Amino acid sequence: MLYLLRSLLCILCVFPPAQGEEKELRLGVPTVLPEQPFVGRFYGMRYKNYGAEDYPRSPTSVYPYVSNERNFYSLLGDSLLYGSEVVRWIEDRGIGIEPGGTDLREKFAHGQIGFSFRELFNNVVVAKDGTDSWQASLIYGNEVRTKFTPLTFKMANLDGLRLDVATKHDKFSAIFSRIHAPLLTSAMHGRGRDHPVKAKTILLGAHYERRVGFLNLGATFVNVHQYEPLMSNGAQSLKGVPAAVQNAPAPIAIRISDDSPQDGVGGPVLYDVKVYVNGVERTLDTQPFIVRLHKWGDERQTYVQGLLSTGERKPLYPRGGNYQVVNRGSMYNTYDPYIDYYSGDVDIYYRGYDFPFWIDHIYYRDFKLYGSDHLYNPGHPKTKKDITVHTEFAHELAEPSGDFKLILMDDLPQQFDGREYGILYVNLELIGRNTTIRSVHVDLTLANDYRVEFSEIDLANSKPNPRDRYRYATFFRTVAKAPGNPKDGRTRVVRVKVGVPTGLSIYSVNAYGVLAGFRINAEFAKSSSFLQYASGPPTPRVPLDALSINARNREDNPGQRHTVSDKAYYLTVQKDFGRFGFGGEYFYMGPLYTTEFWSYVGRDEVDLFGNPIAYNNTMIHRLVEDNDDDDRYPDSWYVEYANRLQAQSDLDGVFPGQDEDHDGIPDTNRDFDTRPDYTQPFLMYYSDPQVYDYGLDLNHNDCIDARENDYEADLPYDTDLRGFHIYGNYRILKKRLSLTLGVLDAHQIAGDAPNRDLYGRLTYEGSFPMLGDFFANLTL
Numbered sequence: 007m008l009y010l011l012r013s014l015l016c017i018l019c020v021f022p023p024a025q026g027e028e029k030e031l032r033l034g035v036p037t038v039l040p041e042q043p044f045v046g047r048f049y050g051m052r053y054k055n056y057g058a059e060d061y062p063r064s065p066t067s068v069y070p071y072v073s074n075e076r077n078f079y080s081l082l083g084d085s086l087l088y089g090s091e092v093v094r095w096i097e098d099r100g101i102g103i104e105p106g107g108t109d110l111r112e113k114f115a116h117g118q119i120g121f122s123f124r125e126l127f128n129n130v131v132v133a134k135d136g137t138d139s140w141q142a143s144l145i146y147g148n149e150v151r152t153k154f155t156p157l158t159f160k161m162a163n164l165d166g167l168r169l170d171v172a173t174k175h176d177k178f179s180a181i182f183s184r185i186h187a188p189l190l191t192s193a194m195h196g197r198g199r200d201h202p203v204k205a206k207t208i209l210l211g212a213h214y215e216r217r218v219g220f221l222n223l224g225a226t227f228v229n230v231h232q233y234e235p236l237m238s239n240g241a242q243s244l245k246g247v248p249a250a251v252q253n254a255p256a257p258i259a260i261r262i263s264d265d266s267p268q269d270g271v272g273g274p275v276l277y278d279v280k281v282y283v284n285g286v287e288r289t290l291d292t293q294p295f296i297v298r299l300h301k302w303g304d305e306r307q308t309y310v311q312g313l314l315s316t317g318e319r320k321p322l323y324p325r326g327g328n329y330q331v332v333n334r335g336s337m338y339n340t341y342d343p344y345i346d347y348y349s350g351d352v353d354i355y356y357r358g359y360d361f362p363f364w365i366d367h368i369y370y371r372d373f374k375l376y377g378s379d380h381l382y383n384p385g386h387p388k389t390k391k392d393i394t395v396h397t398e399f400a401h402e403l404a405e406p407s408g409d410f411k412l413i414l415m416d417d418l419p420q421q422f423d424g425r426e427y428g429i430l431y432v433n434l435e436l437i438g439r440n441t442t443i444r445s446v447h448v449d450l451t452l453a454n455d456y457r458v459e460f461s462e463i464d465l466a467n468s469k470p471n472p473r474d475r476y477r478y479a480t481f482f483r484t485v486a487k488a489p490g491n492p493k494d495g496r497t498r499v500v501r502v503k504v505g506v507p508t509g510l511s512i513y514s515v516n517a518y519g520v521l522a523g524f525r526i527n528a529e530f531a532k533s534s535s536f537l538q539y540a541s542g543p544p545t546p547r548v549p550l551d552a553l554s555i556n557a558r559n560r561e562d563n564p565g566q567r568h569t570v571s572d573k574a575y576y577l578t579v580q581k582d583f584g585r586f587g588f589g590g591e592y593f594y595m596g597p598l599y600t601t602e603f604w605s606y607v608g609r610d611e612v613d614l615f616g617n618p619i620a621y622n623n624t625m626i627h628r629l630v631e632d633n634d635d636d637d638r639y640p641d642s643w644y645v646e647y648a649n650r651l652q653a654q655s656d657l658d659g660v661f662p663g664q665d666e667d668h669d670g671i672p673d674t675n676r677d678f679d680t681r682p683d684y685t686q687p688f689l690m691y692y693s694d695p696q697v698y699d700y701g702l703d704l705n706h707n708d709c710i711d712a713r714e715n716d717y718e719a720d721l722p723y724d725t726d727l728r729g730f731h732i733y734g735n736y737r738i739l740k741k742r743l744s745l746t747l748g749v750l751d752a753h754q755i756a757g758d759a760p761n762r763d764l765y766g767r768l769t770y771e772g773s774f775p776m777l778g779d780f781f782a783n784l785t786l
Contacts, residue, residue, distance in 0.1 A: 044578055044591050045704070045731050045750065046156075046722035047711075048527070053153055053213065053224075055179055056132075057141045057172035092131070093146060099235055099242075110184070142171045149638055152181060154213040156722045157531035157574050158226045158514045158601070160630045162638055166209070177215040185209040185230055185627050205232045205249035205606040207627065221519040221526070228629055230603045231509030231536070236557035245567065246508030248540040250557040252606050254443060255462035256435050256544040259362040259479060260502055262450070263427035265457040265487050266758040272493035273423035274456035279415060279430060280449040283437055289415075292432045296413035297367040300426050303360065307409060309400040310365050310473060319400055359481040359626075362429050362461055367410070368472045369399035371431075374412045382470040393471050421454075435465070438543035445539050445566035446504040453497045455758070458486040460502055464623070465546045477547075480623050483507075483604070485570070487597050487726075491758030503568045505537030510603040512629065523581055530575040533599050539565030572596030576722060585737040590730065597726035597756040601630040601719055630719045634662040641715070660715045700781050726754050729761070744769050 078086050095110045130147030149163035166183025185207045211228035231246030241247065264273035276296075281289045301307075311320045372380045378396040386392070395401060404410060413420055413428065422428055432448060450458065459482035466477045486500045516529035541563050548556045576593040605625045631640040641660050661672040674693045675682050683693035701710035718724070729752025737744045746767040753760040770782040 043580065043589050043733065045752070046576055046578065046591055046593060047720070048156060048578075048722055053155065053177075053179075053215070055170050055172045055177040055215075056143045056145065056168070057136070057170035057177070057179075099233075099237075099239055140171065140173045142169070144169050150181075151638075152179075154179070154211065154226050154228070155224065155514055155516050155529055155531070156630075157529050157576075158512045158629070159211055159213075159228050160633075160720060162631060162633055162636075162640055164209075175217045177213075179213045181209065181211045183209040205252065206235060207232055207603075207605045207625075209627075209629075210244075219519075220521045221517050224514075224516045226512070226514040226516070226531075228512045229509065230627060230629065232507075232605055234557055234560075236554050237561055241561045241564070244509060244511065245536040245569075246538070248506050248508060248538055248560065248565065249606055250553040250560065251548060251550075252506060252540045253464040253477075253547055254434075254438065254540045254542045254544045255446075255504065256433065256438075256465045256476060257364065257463045258432050258434070258446070258448075258504055259364055259461040259463065259482075260430040260432070260448060260450070261362070261427055261457075261459040261461070261482055262422060262430065262452070263457050263459075264422055264424055265455045265756060266491045267424045269491070269758065270424040272454050272491065273421055273426065274488075275419050275421045275453040275495070276428065276430075276450060277419045277453065277497060278449075278451035279418070281432055282445075282447050282449070283434070283443055284441065284445055288437055291437050292434060293436075294415060294430060294432050295371055296417075296420065296428045296430050297370065298411035298413055298420070298422075298426065298428050299409065301409060302425065306363060307407070308363055308366055309404040309409075310369065310398065311400050313397055319402075322400060322403065361479045361481050364429075364431070364463055364476070364479055365473050366399070366404070367429065367431065369395055370401070370404060370410045371412055373399065373401045373405075382472070398471065398473060435544050438545075442542060442563055443539070443544075444541045444563055448502045448504070450500045450502065451497050452488075452500050453495050454488070454493055455491045456486070456488045456500070457484065457756075458500055458502060459483060460485050460504070462504070462506070465544055467546050478623055481604070484598065487756035489756055503537070503566070505539045505565065505568060506606065507535065507604045508538045509536035510534070510600070510629070511536070512601060523583075525580040526578070528575075528577040530573070531599075532571060532573045533601065534569050534571045535598075535600060535603075536567065536569055538567045541565035570598055572598035572600075574599045574721075574723075574725075585740070586735070588732070588734040590732040592730045593723050593752075594728040594755075595721070595723045595725045597754075599725055601628060601721070603627045603629070628719055630721055632717060632719050634715045634720070635660050635665055637665060641717070662715050663712045700783075726756050727752060728755050729753060742770060742772050 078089070078091075080086055093110075129149065130145065132143060132145050134141070134143045136142055145168040146166070148165050150166070150168050151162055152164045152168060153160045164181060164183055165185070166181065168182075169178075169180045171178045207230060209228075209230045211226070213224060213226045215222050215224040217223075229244050231244055232249060233242050234247050234250050236250050237247060262274055262276055266272070279289065279294055280287055281292045281294065283292075299306075308323060311322055314320055373395045376395070378394065378401050380395045382393040382398075383390065391397075420428060430448075430450075434443065434446065437443065452458075461479045461482045463479045464477040466475060469475050485502055511534045512531060513534075514529060514531035518527040520526070541560055542556070574595045576591065578589070578591040580589040581587060603626075605627065606623055607625050628640070633640045635641070661674075664672045664674050666673055674684065674696075676689065676692070677683070677686075682695070683689035684695050696709070696713060699710055699713060701712050703710050705711070705714075707714070729750070731748065731750045731752070733746055733748030735744055735746045746769070748763075748765050748767075750761065750763045750765070752762075766786045768782075768784040770780065772780045774780070
């Protein structure tokens with residue numbers, strides 16, 4: 007691979023980069039959007055093979071340079087090629103290697119060009135070859151646009167390699183990426199080495215299509231998994247492994263809530279809890295307890311607040327966006343008990359990611375069981391102060407607020423209706439002191455409609471104060487949902503297997519084509535999320551100089567694995583008969599189907615500039631991105647190198663359908679000031695307010711669907727949804743007046759939110775000289 011990359015650079019010094027496709031010139035932003043016949047969102051999701059067509063890239067300036075090309079030889083002295091080295095990528099595995107395991111360097115020069123991969127090739131290198139019967143291309147870049155199928159893979163900025171091969175009837179694409187690499191911590195000491203506190207993550211994928219008669223048949227495989235360079239190859243697989251730097255969990259938190267809170271009744275009833283460690287029941291040893299709650303997200307108030315020197319309580323932090331509370335010495339790196347927070351990304355819960363307020367809950371448990379004078383540091387030196395519940399926790403405010411209620415195992419059963427929920431805490435510290443833990447699972451005896459989510463908390467050190475003792479909790483991860491909305495009181499045992507995400511595989515087959523005027527598009531996909539217990543005792547984070555020892559221990563005593571799988575599929579058919587046309591779609595998106603993988607980062611680690619590199623131990627990788635404006639920056643991703651601030655946001659803003667030239671400047675604000683163009687003289691000629699945009703608004707939120715920005719992955723259908731949709735269309739006055747009648751029947755799979763509609767839509771489109779274009783839509 008190293009020599010192949012070197013040869014690419016020589017070829018590209020001769021051939022100019024391919025130019026982007028020409029676009030139709032238009033005046034301003036399009037305000038009349040094409041009608042969307044289906045519930046499924048398939049616009050912009052077309053697989054492209056860059057063997058059969060050129061890879062488009064923006065024009066770039068090429069500086070004058072002098073040649074520093076030279077011969078490259080094999081180990082035996084044979085001449086391989088003549089050129090200049092621009093990129094070097096070497097992967098090492100096994101005991102004794104440097105902790106990073108990867109050597110990736112992109113800062114070599116070509117002639118007098120410094121960092122020629124960036125300056126000369128604009129961070130993308132393309133090599134092409136072919137004959138009359140086949141064509142191929144190999145692309146290496148930091149932002150390679152890649153789409154396979156709607157249910158499997160869509161990335162605007164794949165960082166790595168892509169291979170495309172095309173023949174008359176066949177198309178093949180393969181990708182390879184260090185998907186964790188965009189963080190600047192990858193450049194350890196500027197040498198291209200990975201930082202040892204990050205779990206290393208590899209992305210592999212392939213898509214194949216063949217033309218068979220009228221159909222294009224395709225198959226897709228995508229895999230992302232953690233690997234540990236310090237482990238032998240035999241201990242690793244596409245299912246992934248926990249990183250050597252990852253801790254075994256100490257407390258774990260399980261949230262139990264109503265999966266259909268809108269009805270306010272029939273919520274889950276918890277009857278019993280049993281905890282098994284290494285296959286043996288150890289419920290009493292894990293000291294389980296439950297905190298009953300009714301506030302979510304920013305509604306919650308943290309009561310973790312100490313005392314002033316006067317003995318008075320410090321003011322509580324405000325609820326909204328209040329998790330940035332104590333500056334830790336860096337301009338952008340802030341700290342509070344619960345989350346790394348960057349003020350430029352204020353909507354932390356935004357995408358449904360949530361976590362327990364476990365410090366409040368531990369203090370509250372101790373207050374209820376032992377009183378406000380409960381001492382955490384008995385026998386401390388005289389130079390130290392007492393640490394008690396009262397000095398750390400505003401119990402005098404928490405208790406009358408009604409925010410918390412302590413539930414012990416003797417208080418079961420407990421029911422949680424509507425917005426009520428409970429968080430079950432299980433402590434593995436006492437067991438782990440004398441036992442190497444390889445598996446933990448918790449059996450919950452539940453009835454009615456439930457949703458079960460899981461979070462884990464690592465030890466930070468041996469300090470007695472709960473606020474200092476533990477690291478951040480991971481985001482809650484859904485592990486089980488009741489099918490439908492049962493309210494019959496029948497009990498079932500739900501097993502929660504404890505484990506960290508180590509890998510994700512997605513398999514898919516698809517078909518599309520036209521037969522006798524029928525346009526057919528179909529796909530079936532399955533996702534398998536792989537998890538494994540991070541074996542070992544719950545201890546503070548492994549020192550960097552002991553990572554090899556921990557890796558070897560995990561090879562000898564691997565944690566128990568388990569897999570969470572689900573499926574998704576759709577079928578769409580369309581046909582036009584002159585003035586008459588019809589279409590139909592059938593779809594199923596499993597509640598646990600996912601294209602998202604969470605890998606691990608040490609929670610208090612920072613990048614080369616002192617900024618936090620991930621929220622709550624978690625780097626979130628989306629194989630199908632959220633990119634509503636379809637530009638070079640996904641709406642939620644990890645980035646540092648553009649502005650040296652780590653955030654999960656689109657760097658140039660999100661403008662769905664309003665940035666046609668993809669330059670990061672909305673077409674409704676060409677001067678990029680604080681006022682839209684339609685409010686300014688002269689500029690208003692090219693721009694209109696969004697209220698004048700014409701298109702469908704299927705969710706009735708007063709924003710047409712083509713202009714809407716959300717936080718969900720760009721899948722064609724929402725997860726946990728199944729149903730069908732059939733419509734017929736008749737053009738009464740040719741292109742001007744048309745009538746559409748349809749039926750939509752969709753409902754949640756693991757919930758109770760049916761949507762059954764019979765609808766009719768009368769549409770008029772007309773153009774009259776000297777008057778303009780007229781559009782009207784009447785829907786019943």
